[in-house]
Amino acid sequence: MNAQQITIKGKVIDFDSKKPVEYATIILQTDDSLFIKGTTSGLNGDFILNNLGENNYRIVVHSVGYDTLSIDLFNVFKAIDLGSLMINQKTTLLSEVIVQSSSVIEGSYRKLYYPTKEQIVKSINGLQLTQRLLLPQIFVNTQTGQILYTGEKKLKILINGIEALSQEVIGIQPENIIRIDYYENPGMRYGEDIGIILDFIVKQRTNGAFFSANIRETLTHNFTYGQLSGGINYGKSQIKFYYFLSHNDIETSSFKHQTFLFPSGNTISRNEYGEKNWWKETTKMPNISYSYYGKKNTFNMKTNFNSLFQPHDDHEGKILIPEIDRLTNYKIQNKEQTFRPSIDIYFTRQISDNHLIALNVVGTYSKNTVDYIYNETDEDEIISNITTLVDGKRSSLIGEIFYERKYGENLLSVGLRHIQGYTKNNYSGTSIFKTQLHDAFSYGFLQYKGKIKKLNYTGNIGIHRSFFNQEGIANMYSRWMISPMVNINYILSNVLSLRYSYQLKNINPSLSYLSEVERLRNSYQLDKGNPLLKSYLMHHNELRISFNPSPLRSSLVLSSSYYNSPIMEETSFDNYRDIFITTYNNQKKFHQLRFQYNIGVSLFNNHISINSYGGYNKIVSQGHNYEHRRDEWFYLLQTIADYKKLSLTITMVHLPQPFWGESVSKGSSYNEYILSYRLPKMQLGIISTNLFGEKNRKYTYNFSALTRFKNMQNNVKMFPSFGIYGSINLTWGKQNNEKKQKINNLDSENGILL
Incomplete structure (x- = not known):
């Protein structure tokens, strides 16, 4: 120009x-x-x-x-x-x-991030552009093509207001991204557990077509993910498709030390030497959608055909029990398969410039199967032979209506949502159970966003009813709850702001935990559901100080999450059956204090971009028969260096390990190095993970006094890894601005006890 x-x-x-x-x-x-x-x-x-x-x-x-x-x-x-x-x-x-620059523009409800010309030119897709914008508390995982939120709540991705997978951002041409709307603590309108919303405002084409493809192939072990997307535009209509494929075929080894403490005082130690652990999994996420953008009406219909096929999560090795000098062979075969088609219909009517009404209906059907076989032998003697076969089906319908009205810079939102579901799971094999669950969730909310000079505020009140009924079980669960939420943001200056938020949330038990089902793990222990579980309350307080003098973006976050009577695991010993039983119950409390500092900066005329955070968690988990305390540091550092058409991305990650009840899950810790070269409409690159042999082991812990264990997974066969990456983006046609969808729903329940 x-x-x-x-x-x-x-x-x-x-x-x-x-x-x-x-x-x-x-x-x-x-x-x-x-x-x-x-x-x-x-x-x-x-x-x-x-x-x-x-x-x-x-x-x-x-x-x-x-x-x-x-x-x-x-x-x-x-x-x-x-x-x-x-x-x-x-x-x-x-x-x-509206400012066409990389500065942060903060308004009453959101922050607007505009890409610069340099950022657009250096990016081949929307995912890379998101990296370069250095959005607070946002991390782009190049291993999986996901955009992740580093806070305690969840991230929701929208493209022109329509809910999307973060992988779908890969298919957006960088030059088509007008801006990214960043909603922090968006309130109940988008769900009670949403911490950040990223809405990619993208130019809509009025004719022609578009196509994008991305693939990542690891050469040293079998790991692949790829994405295809494209569509056709005609006037106010658009038909588009999206297809995502992820395939893993990985072998590792492991060592697990577990101690069983019997009421008599006797102790048995089991040392499991996993000589061959085989994990093979294929995930497919295709969808087809049609959109119509009229002057006052917007219509969108999307069909999803998501599937997961895991033919192998197998473990094979030896078990040593020193107390009785026994060495046995064990083999675990675990196969899972899920097919979840759904249809999502959305309609909105812009009554006037200040009035909007929207309707969303989502129907989902889920078919789930699980085959679990556990064998333990001592030469020709069968010590244990456990088989669990699960055949599950779930159907659900979600409906929501939403009304929004603006009063100057203030905004009033009112909505009603209802979810009706039916789940049927048949368990066969060693144990035989049948469960039929009826569940319903009704929710209404009132939300008001306002502004008084330098003070922005959001007040929310939600009223909901939860209902669960399992056929054959006399106990029926029904409960009404009120959930308030408040968010206050005070702008001290153009670069300094202070934000406080509080939320009281009611959390319902998982359908799988409510099932009256038992599943044997091995000859010493089993898992059991609990239909007597009750919902519980979570109090969340958060204080955030943001300091954003260009080119620096930083924030300090202090938060407290207190769970009253949370549903967590507990283990007991059944003397009559001579077995340890792990189930779920409403325990005393769970409290997490979190400190986190986020910083992003662009240096040397945007040739080097650094996005990082570091923090500390202090956790207390208190059950009826246990109390555990845990302290943990975590960090992330992602650096992008650009020179002409070359880019080097270095990511160093040690994410918090999820801790709940008595268990610490495997965290995600790795280092990754990507060197790429830009071509017209294309990019090629080479990738290495843990190049210098770091982070080759992952640990899982359980602190139960009766059945504690420590599990170590050795990934030396996987790292260091080397792979290739390729991306292409092509478009044809004119453009205009696309309208935004206001309601997004989905159902991911299956009710299976795993």
């Missing part, structure tokens, strides 16, 4: 009265404050600056009786509409303006 085509325009508005400010002085400077040109606002507060070249700029707005407003614009390369610039006599405020 040549210099004569670049313009910067906007409108100066009085913050209190919302009226235009006439004859305000607008000065355009370089980023080091050298004067370029000036103008004044018109009768409607409008102004325009023409004939500008590509550069970094500073806009300074003066008016008698008002504070001075200064806005930095970095890497301006095309026309900019700043929107409404709010000024008043007491403080300088900037509402949700």
